[in-house]
Amino acid sequence: MNAAVEISPASAAGSSGPLEMQHQWLPFTPNRDFKADPKMFSSAHGVYYRDMAGKPVLDGCSGLFSTPAGHGRTEIADAVRDQILALDFTPSFFRSHPKSFEAASRIAALLPPQLNRIFFASSGSEAVDTAMKLALAYHRARKEASRTMFVSRDRAYHGVNFGGTALSGLVNNRRVFGSTVTGVVHMRHTWLAENRFAVGQPVSGAELADDLARYVQVYGAENIAACFVEPIAGSTGALIPPVGYLERLREICTKHGILLVFDEVICGFGRTGEAFGAQSFGVTPDMITMAKAMTNGAIPMSAVAIREEIHQTIMEAAPAGDIEFFHGYTYSAHPVSCAAAISALEIYAAEDLFARARRMSPYFLERLFSLAGHPEVTDIRGFGMMGAVDIKPGTKPGQRGYQFQKRLFERGLHLKTTGDCAIVAPPFVMSRQQIDEVVAILSETLSVLE
Numbered sequence: 081m082n083a084a085v086e087i088s089p090a091s092a093a094g095s096s097g098p099l100e101m102q103h104q105w106l107p108f109t110p111n112r113d114f115k116a117d118p119k120m121f122s123s124a125h126g127v128y129y130r131d132m133a134g135k136p137v138l139d140g141c142s143g144l145f146s147t148p149a150g151h152g153r154t155e156i157a158d159a160v161r162d163q164i165l166a167l168d169f170t171p172s173f174f175r176s177h178p179k180s181f182e183a184a185s186r187i188a189a190l191l192p193p194q195l196n197r198i199f200f201a202s203s204g205s206e207a208v209d210t211a212m213k214l215a216l217a218y219h220r221a222r223k224e225a226s227r228t229m230f231v232s233r234d235r236a237y238h239g240v241n242f243g244g245t246a247l248s249g250l251v252n253n254r255r256v257f258g259s260t261v262t263g264v265v266h267m268r269h270t271w272l273a274e275n276r277f278a279v280g281q282p283v284s285g286a287e288l289a290d291d292l293a294r295y296v297q298v299y300g301a302e303n304i305a306a307c308f309v310e311p312i313a314g315s316t317g318a319l320i321p322p323v324g325y326l327e328r329l330r331e332i333c334t335k336h337g338i339l340l341v342f343d344e345v346i347c348g349f350g351r352t353g354e355a356f357g358a359q360s361f362g363v364t365p366d367m368i369t370m371a372k373a374m375t376n377g378a379i380p381m382s383a384v385a386i387r388e389e390i391h392q393t394i395m396e397a398a399p400a401g402d403i404e405f406f407h408g409y410t411y412s413a414h415p416v417s418c419a420a421a422i423s424a425l426e427i428y429a430a431e432d433l434f435a436r437a438r439r440m441s442p443y444f445l446e447r448l449f450s451l452a453g454h455p456e457v458t459d460i461r462g463f464g465m466m467g468a469v470d471i472k473p474g475t476k477p478g479q480r481g482y483q484f485q486k487r488l489f490e491r492g493l494h495l496k497t498t499g500d501c502a503i504v505a506p507p508f509v510m511s512r513q514q515i516d517e518v519v520a521i522l523s524e525t526l527s528v529l530e
């Protein structure tokens with residue numbers, strides 16, 4: 081295969097001539113297909129990317145749920161540059177720097193007050209694995225070391241490290257490597273045919289949370305460490321929790337001493353209209369994982385927010401002077417990430433972006449659900465500034481979704497698809513007109529889909 085693609089020198093952001101493509105192995109991408117027909121970006125500003133020919137591509141997915149404040153924010157660029165020149169790197173073990181504490185305090189201020197201890201990592205996957213280890217460490221500290229099982233959910237996505245892969249409920253992500261970490265059981269997902277085209281939280285399905293109670297009966301609560309759920313299951317296609325479902329999970333966890341972990345890597349930082357899904361849905365978990373929008377996507381960074389009582393228990397179980405939690409990353413609380421996070425949080429506050437997401441949501445959902453009558457569309461879901469459109473599958477699941485996503489790009493719209501579902505998650509700074517444009521391109525492209 082010829083992997084050298086001719087890119088116009090003017091648009092290739094610094095490179096000229098044929099671009100050698102054989103060396104990079106792209107993640108979660110059909111590499112051979114991509115390299116035969118690359119879909120790349122050369123720049124981004126506001127809510128638009130530009131493709132390699134300089135044509136604008138509207139960003140209907142905040143990149144990958146990461147850039148609610150829009151692209152190319154000079155405040156973050158300045159903060160990052162200043163930080164690199166002032167203090168580019170600090171070892172994260174036995175050393176730290178003031179911005180790490182400032183970032184932690186600012187994040188804690190956005191969270192439910194009980195979740196006021198923050199452990200930093202660099203990716204959502206790392207945050208998930210960190211939360212799994214914290215759950216194990218907590219139960220061991222309480223002398224309940226038999227609690228080693230985890231409960232997750234069909235259609236869940238919790239990243240790709242071994243812990244998160246085991247939690248995953250997406251078969252393609254699991255089938256090759258999912259069985260390496262054992263002791264994970266999956267509840268049913270919350271998509272129900274009777275809830276199709278429900279705007280916001282569907283009314284049926286709270287009883288699906290009783291799957292957790294059933295696992296307590298089958299395995300014994302004394303063996304279960306934690307239950308992981310995304311408040312809205314994002315990557316699989318925005319499955320909104322039925323009314324009462326998260327509350328029921330909370331009740332069962334509390335009754336049986338199981339930790340409830342919300343993976344808010346997508347929901348966090350305003351996507352649901354409040355800072356976190358925990359607040360939008362009025363349910364407080366024991367830990368929250370977060371990443372992506374933490375720095376408006378500009379620099380990799382993630383965190384786990386931990387209930388004070390869990391932190392205290394782990395601290396007190398260790399002899400004075402000992403390391404309390406044998407875990408961490410070279411890039412935990414990296415000074416440049418912290419500077420980017422502080423700057424992003426300042427933007428969110430100064431522009432009141434979470435409230436903007438909340439105000440814009442009804443318009444966004446109304447426009448998205450206008451696609452309901454389209455013969456290609458089999459379901460639409462949405463909450464806050466996240467929605468999803470299921471299209472009719474072809475003979476091979478996912479094939480039409482993949483084609484759909486390519487055709488959308490050619491028509492000037494960037495979206496993520498999973499299987500035969502297109503996920504829409506606009507930057508919060510998008511105008512009504514731009515939301516109209518997203519929906520118009522979706523509608524036109526659906527009409528020509530083969």
Ligand SMILES: Cc1ncc(COP(=O)(O)O)c(C=O)c1O
Pocket residue numbers: 202203204205206208237238239240310314315343344345346371372
């Ligand atoms: C809910 C959830 N958890 C974890 C992850 C993994 O994050 P990362 O790709 O940064 O490792 C993602 C990524 O989309 C996610 O949506």
